[in-house]
Amino acid sequence: MEHGQASKTAMRVAMRRAAHQMIDRPLVLDDASAVKIVAPLLALGGHNYEIKRSKHAVSKAFRSYMVGRSRYSEDELARAVECGVRQYVVLGAGLDTFGCRNAHPDLQVYEVDFPATQQWKRDLLQRAGIAVPANLHFVPADFDSMDLPDALGAAGFDRNRPAFFSWLGVTMYLTLGGFRRIMAAIGSGPGGSAVSFDFLMPREALPACEQITLDGLAKRVAAAGEPLTLLLAEEEIARECRQAGFERWEFLDAAALNRRYFAGRTDGLGLVPGAARLATAWK
Numbered sequence: 001m002e003h004g005q006a007s008k009t010a011m012r013v014a015m016r017r018a019a020h021q022m023i024d025r026p027l028v029l030d031d032a033s034a035v036k037i038v039a040p041l042l043a044l045g046g047h048n049y050e051i052k053r054s055k056h057a058v059s060k061a062f063r064s065y066m067v068g069r070s071r072y073s074e075d076e077l078a079r080a081v082e083c084g085v086r087q088y089v090v091l092g093a094g095l096d097t098f099g100c101r102n103a104h105p106d107l108q109v110y111e112v113d114f115p116a117t118q119q120w121k122r123d124l125l126q127r128a129g130i131a132v133p134a135n136l137h138f139v140p141a142d143f144d145s146m147d148l149p150d151a152l153g154a155a156g157f158d159r160n161r162p163a164f165f166s167w168l169g170v171t172m173y174l175t176l177g178g179f180r181r182i183m184a185a186i187g188s189g190p191g192g193s194a195v196s197f198d199f200l201m202p203r204e205a206l207p208a209c210e211q212i213t214l215d216g217l218a219k220r221v222a223a224a225g226e227p228l229t230l231l232l233a234e235e236e237i238a239r240e241c242r243q244a245g246f247e248r249w250e251f252l253d254a255a256a257l258n259r260r261y262f263a264g265r266t267d268g269l270g271l272v273p274g275a276a277r278l279a280t281a282w283k
């Protein structure tokens with residue numbers, strides 16, 4: 001990403017979540033603030049590509065993935081809260097609005113992102129009139145160089161209590177060293193801690209048609225200044241989870257997400273098979 005610039009991929013994801021609220025029924029992700037937060041950008045014009053193209057098959061597939069992964073991590077978070085977790089860390093939060101619509105009264109939310117992206121988000125929240133609750137804490141940092149426990153600790157996070165982490169749309173933009181440091185920091189946390197994240201499988205692990213889709217994605221994100229840097233196969237991620245100290249993990253592909261969140265729809269919304277996988281790793 002260009003130094004000091006807000007994340008363009010974060011904006012694209014946010015536009016897809018907004019399009020979901022405006023167009024799709026029933027909702028997979030119920031997030032009215034997804035529209036509000038991008039309203040100042042839409043008002044400027046030129047940013048409504050996702051909304052204009054929302055009926056196109058490719059647009060539908062990407063939108064399904066974006067809302068499916070957010071819904072999955074929020075469902076996993078809800079399970080963690082039921083088990084007593086009271087800290088939630090959104091790694092690479094972008095324009096994710098969970099922290100502003102958090103329905104868990106005792107849950108402290110920490111958002112970590114590049115300083116420029118986080119400042120841009122805070123400006124958008126203010127311009128959209130979305131209040132920042134007292135239990136939402138902003139932690140500006142770079143995953144490739146930060147000390148996660150120290151940075152979170154400075155914002156009030158208690159490293160002796162379990163926490164749930166989400167890390168969506170981020171691992172593929174990191175160095176392997178940066179990915180390992182964050183996994184090790186979470187994996188060395190207390191029992192009951194967990195992380196939901198997504199990752200991209202390497203090109204050579206995919207059938208030819210999925211390679212073409214991955215190539216297209218790689219071109220688009222590179223053009224946005226955020227090239228794909230880390231692609232790992234399921235067995236490599238399993239090894240990373242084990243080395244980082246996690247006890248169990250699960251992986252979901254497009255078919256698994258479709259069964260869970262898109263079954264029985266008549267509007268064609270759903271994921272197409274591809275390189276992306278969702279994962280949760282538990283301590």
Ligand SMILES: C[S@@+](CC[C@H](N)C(=O)[O-])C[C@H]1O[C@@H](n2cnc3c(N)ncnc32)[C@H](O)[C@@H]1O
Pocket residue numbers: 007009010013014091092093094095096112113114117141142143144167168169170173174
């Ligand atoms: C594709 S966006 C996803 C945003 C959000 N998770 C969502 O689902 O809407 C990737 C996010 O990760 C952040 N990011 C990428 N690399 C990062 C790094 N090395 N340190 C901190 N944040 C990073 C970007 O600023 C951006 O907000």
